[in-house]
Amino acid sequence: MSFQIGKLISLILQERFGIIIEKVGNFLFEYGSNPLLYIMRGTELPLGKVKEALCILIKYGLVTFKPNNNENIANYSLCIDNILLMTRYPKFLNLLKKKFGDESEMIIEELLQNSYLSTSDIIVKVAERLKCDVNDLPNVRDKFVSLVVAKYIQRLPTPNEEERPVPILEIKESVLFSLPKIDMKLLSQVYLKKIPKEELGETVFWIVNFDRFHQDMRDKYLVDAFTKKFDENVGEFVKLLLQQMYIRTDPWAETSNPVPLLEIKDIVRKKVIYPNLVTFFDQYVTVIEQDPSQIIRKSGEASGGSFQIQLKEAYNQIAWEIVEQVILEKFDSKAVRIFRLVKLKKFVEPDQIQQLAMIPSKEAKKLSYQLLEENFLKLQELKRPLANNGPIKSFTLFYIDLESIVRNLLELCYKTLYNAMTRKSHEKFINKRIIDKKQRVDAIAMGIQSQGATEEQLADIEDMITPPEREILGKIDRKMKKLNIEELEVDATIFLLQMYLKYQ
């Protein structure tokens, strides 16, 4: 855990929950897991505020607690990963919207906003947002059920049976995704506000299962990568391969279990969209299998051949490409050439670099030592055991430690995120007057519009913002959009790098 992550999460907490929670979060980040009174003393906040902050953090799964050695006291610790995930929420929603449509997206959105909800809460809230009829309630319920079945939503762990001062939250794996009975009759009564929802007496609450989303994202990036390298037909093949993988493999396994080719062929045949993949199916398979990347390998000849996909290897190669791209943008193509040469040769002497990469010796030296300075390359010195006389011969060899590079890049990603967020709040701060004015004007316009004002009156109100001000507002708007997009894109890089580390 680095200093940079600390700064980033404190900013995220401040942006979303305010200063007090940020303070508690900072304390927990700095001092690790701590009991309540220590947090109070460290943050110098009143007890009530600390309690409230911890409640909120626990509710959103950002803080967990465990009994201390003295079982009457709980130790609180921060879940850093979950805080970082908050920047990824928009991506989750987008993913789901594309896959399952608007209703499903709303269900997840509600869950993300409220952290946990009961079955009826979810259905009623989404139905209210959609303004749908009572008869449409089963429709929303079906969407909800399908999300649970697909494991996007899981049950919230509950305190176990034993009475303890510090409850232990747990849930059996067997019931994690099991559905309770949903009484639609009562539910529609609640929806029509005829009875209070307490009458349902629900005990099951649901939270979002981030792991499932990460599987989806992992698959999506992989399919994109194959589409980019080959074409959309290969992309589709990989997609189907991954889909079939879930049937027989643990989702986070490094290598999938063998998937029979015939299965995929059957699915492809039923789909009409990829005629080329059907016609040249065997050819595509040969091409993919013989590709030097070796991500998809043949594992056996039985039943027309079966294939395995090497997920670890795939993300390994993706991580390499990311590093190469960063070097490309930072030092230009010659440096990448040197980097890839070292990658291919494992250990390289400086002289060899110049010869093989066809770069003038001076430039080659400069670039390789620049890469060394920025920790992309590492240096190993080999000294020959001393001969009796004569100069001591020593070799210097360049090599690469990918994992340390990836960790460095992750740091850089966090820094980038932090910088973008800081800049965003700074821009808001220096343009506060104008933004406030715009908000006031908008409020007034809304107000009089609801009172039935004429077009002219509305135009008058609009004119309160002068053209130069309007221009500035447009500029701020553009900047914010740009920074927001940057945040999302950097988060995608973070995800890819984290995937690499996860498979290590």
Place this chain on the structure above:
Amino acid sequence: MVDEHKLIELAKSKPDGISNDDIKSAIPDAKIEDIAAAINKFLKNGSFELYQDNGKLLYKYKDPSKKSTAKGSDSEEKIVFRIIEEAGNKGIWIRDIRFKSNLNMTQLNKVLKSLETKKYIKAVKSVSASKKKVYMLYDLEPDSSVTGGAWYQDQDFESEFVDVLSQQCLRFLTEKGEEAKMHGGGPLLARNKSYATANDVHKFISELGISKVRLSVSDIESILYTVVLDNNAERIASGEGFLYRSTNKFLSSVGLVKTTCGVCPIANRCADTGLINPKICEYLTDWLEEN
């Protein structure tokens, strides 16, 4: 009289030297005295050299034009000249000349300078060590180990030339790949068609005429290897040589490199306080201002 012309022709035909017997069999009607007189004449003007091999006398032909260079020089110059001549087109380093000739430094420098001004020899800078000068005869073409081969011009590595060549090689491979794709007939066929050997690329580059220097196939191989290193092509072993094919990468540019911070040269020094901070960062400002 002996036909002198015939004698020289005979000597020229046998670079290893001719013996008295050879002469006798080649020119049977000549008197021994005449031959001896002719050989003595040649030895005097330097066309012939006298060797002894297993107790047999051998005459070797020597180019009089080369020989003539040493004319009018003193014996030191002759010795030095011979040493340099022996080194051939690889040249010889001044220290080695000194050891071989046993001349002292000042004298040797003088001799070398005088030979150089007479344009008998020249000094060539070696690429392997920029300060090391080697001497060779004036009219010789330096060996590629001295000049560094096609990629060097006056000891400088011609990186631009290499860049242009590697771009052209990549263009050739990409075009070939696209052409194969256009042909249809399935992905496997397209892939197999997109492979090119170094010979193909060599032919293409020679026809383009961008290179003034004659490039060998192995030169092209090393250029193609840089294309592979740039991750724009893959190479597979096939038979004796390699096959090359342009490929795509897995990723289009990732988010991190699209941001200013991801490629910022001073990101390490960036902090909340101080002159380098995200609030006033000029790189960020420029990036935000552009549309």
